[in-house]
Amino acid sequence: MMNLSIFKSQIKVSVIACLLLFGLHFLSFAQQKHSFQIKDGAFLYDGKATQIHAGEMHFARIPKTYWRHRLQMLKAMGLNTVATYVFWNYHNTAPGVWDFKSESRNLPEFLRIAQEEGMFVILRPGPYACAEWEFGGYPWWLQQNPALEIRTYNKAFLDSCQVYIHQLASQVKNLQVSKGGPIIMVQAENEFGSYVAQRKDIPLELHKKYNLAIKQMLLDEGFDVPLFTSDGSWLFDGGSLEGVLPTANGEGDVVNLKNAVNKYHQNQGPYMVAEYYPGWLHHWGEPFPNVSSEEVVKQLETYLKNGVNFNIYMAHGGTNFGFTAGANYNEEHDIQPDLTTYDYDAPVSEAGWATPKYLAIRELMKKYVNYPIPEIPKPLPVVNLGKIQLTKSVDLLTLKNSLTPIKSDSVLSFEKLNQGFGYVLYSKKFTQPIQGKLTLNGLRDFAVVYVNGKKKGELSRMDKQYSLDIDIPFNGTLEILVENMGRINYGAEIVHNEKGLITSPKINDIPLKGNWAMYQFxxxxxxTLKENSSLAKEARPAIYGGTFEVKQLGDVFLDMRTWGKGIVFVNGQNLGRYWKVGPQQTLYLPSAFLKKGKNEIVVFEQLNEKTQAEIPTLAEPILK
Structure with a gap:
């Protein structure tokens, strides 16, 4: 009979040998290099003509634990490629601090999962992204350098871009298809043609030098897959680059597409719509946009019949968690803040559900593609947690007394306070009574005004409401709670993105100077709230807290219809902004942020028109 220890040793050696053999085989497979090139008017993968049927989704807007499910949803819709922006400010979390590893910031992991799911990847690293994302992806503190001007041929800015592109390349250049990874193309800048059209104050040659500089940085850092630009077809003159494929955003006319590409790309294709919109972005206080399934299918079929490559923007939108939502700007509204949801009326909903639009696209793709389309993944669990009780609260105007303010003779912007996001309470005491019209022309973006702790009104940059009548008594105190609602992410005004109060408040056109105290939130x-505290006061900003039990994990939606305006945290995760003006009335709480057993919730309510005791939960969102 064999000695038992020898027998165990032989088994152990055999197992190790098998694991080594498997590991070498897997390593060989993972490192298998391929080619992807643009040649003879086509995309060639290992020399074979290949059509790109892509869908956009942003890993930063999706909990990491859901990445695989969402990629599987795209593949089951009939797509073979995922396109994603990389947001510079999402990874450069503070000056000199880089994060490509923690949770949803783990870009290399997202790329590896995409490859495991059999998807090509189109990488869109900017440095400018837009995407209705805070500051278009730029770190807010770039504005701290007076010598720096973003998105132009400016040494300080280009030096910062070089640092970012170097950091990015160190994470992803070995995940290009040429190195055995899934990345087949990389975008240079983003929609630069539209910026050229909007910034005619900058000489065209400087625009061109900047655009070329970004292209060269990408090449110098080792990106060797094809580069492309992305613009409206009528804007190629400002945004296209020699030797780089121009692609058209929002172009539905195939003839226009081909004529534009031919003019700027060797009189031949391939032809690609880098952003086809099955829905649209949405702002607070505006109707939720809709694009019908019939319209989407009709346009996609036009592309498929004519051999046009496309990227559905968005195939799955996700969520602007925390303070990541950006804002737009136009003449009617000084700012148009974006919703917390980035549902986008996309085929895959914010919570990852297959919509009727999704099913219609899937049936269309079955008719045209020559690769297998898998079954639709099972929906992730949804739960209803009933009503979440809030058992403790604190009044913010009282809480400020425990903080040390920054004092100054004049008001300071968020940037001068070295604060990127959130809120600042500006406070000033008066030794003499004064009454008249308070004007905040430098408001960025939303303010609630108090005199001696009593609410006097709301002012909003969104509605161009910058003044109200005010009466401050002898020894009275004026307090202005100011909220940053997201930096502008698109257009010429992106260079004017300071927040808070950026000029002195005035009463009767007289600037209020001296004796300002600024409390930062x-x-x-x-x-963290003290147990058994119940200090919230009606019509004054308040923080509420509570705990709730979760027996079965699942996605859920917080019903905020009885609340005014604010943000919600669950287990330390900022779910984003809610606001009674709508259209969004719920906040998405993914099960990835929950845990079985005891969970914590904290709400900051700015308006607090009535004291609150609970938050109902729902199994479906209210977005319209």
Missing amino acids: PFATMP
Whole structure:
């Protein structure tokens, strides 16, 4: 009979040998290099003509634990490629601090999962992204350098871009298809043609030098897959680059597409719509946009019949968690803040559900593609948690007394206070009574005004409401709670993105100078409330807290219809902004942020028109 220890040793050696053999085989497979090139008017993968049927989704807007499910949803819709932006400010979390590893910031992991699911990847690293994302992806503190001007041929800015592109390349250049990874193309800048058209104050040659500089940085850092630009077809003159494929955003006319590409790309294709919109972006206080399934299918079929490559923007939108939502700007509204949801009326909903639009696209793709389309993944669980009780609260105007303010003769912007996001309470005491019209022309973006702790009104940059009548008594105190509602992410006004009060408030056109105290509430982390505190006061800003039990994990939606305006934390995760003006009335709480057993919730309510005791939960969102 064999000695038992020898027998175990032989088994152990055999197992190790098998694991080594398997590991070498897997390593060989993972490192298998391929080619992807643009040649003879076509995309060639290992020399074979290949059509790109892509869908856009942004890993930063999706909990990491859901990445695989969402990629599987795209593949089951009939797509073979995922396109994603990389947001510079999402990874450069503070000056000199880089994060490509923690949770949803783990870009290399997202790329590996995409490859495991059999998807090509189109990488869109900017440095400018837009995407209705805070500051278009730029770190807010770039504005701290007076010598720096973003998105132009400016040495300080280009030096910063070089640092970002170097950091990015160190994470992803070995995940290009040429190195055995899934990345087949990389975008240079983003929609630069539209910026050239909007910034005619900058000489065209400087625009061109900047655009070429970004292209060269990408090449110098080792990106060797094809580069492309992305613009409206009528804007190629400002945004296209020699030797780089121009692609058209929002172009539905195939003839226009081909004529534009031919003019700027060797009189031949391939032809690609880098952003086809099955829905649209949405702002607070505006109707939720809709694009019908019939319209989407009709346009996609036009592309398929004519051999046009496309990227559905968005195939799955996700969520602007925390303070990541950006804002737009136009003449009617000084700012148009974006919703917390980035549902986008996309085929895959915010919570990852297959919509009727999704099913219609899937049936269309079955008719045209020559690769297998898998079954639709099972929906992730949804739960209803009933009503979440809030058992403790604190009044913010009282809480400020425990903080040390920054004092100055004049008001300071968020940037001058070295604060990126959240809220600042500006406070000033008066030794003499004064009454008249308070004007905040430098408001960025939303303010609630108090005199001696009593609410006097709301002012909003969104509605161009910058003044109200005010009466401050002898020894009275004026307090102005100011909220940053997201930096502008698109257009010429992106260079004017300071927040807070950026000019002195005035009463009767007289600037209010001297004796300002500024209390900072960045809410970078979830506040901690004392047990059994019940200090919230009606019509004054308040922080509420509570705990709730979860027996079965699942996605859920917080019903905020009885609340005014604010943000919600669950287990330390900022779910984003809610606001009674709608259209969004719920906040998405994914099960990835929950845990079985005891969970914590904290709400900052700015308006607090009535004291609150609970938050109902729903199994479906209210977005319209």
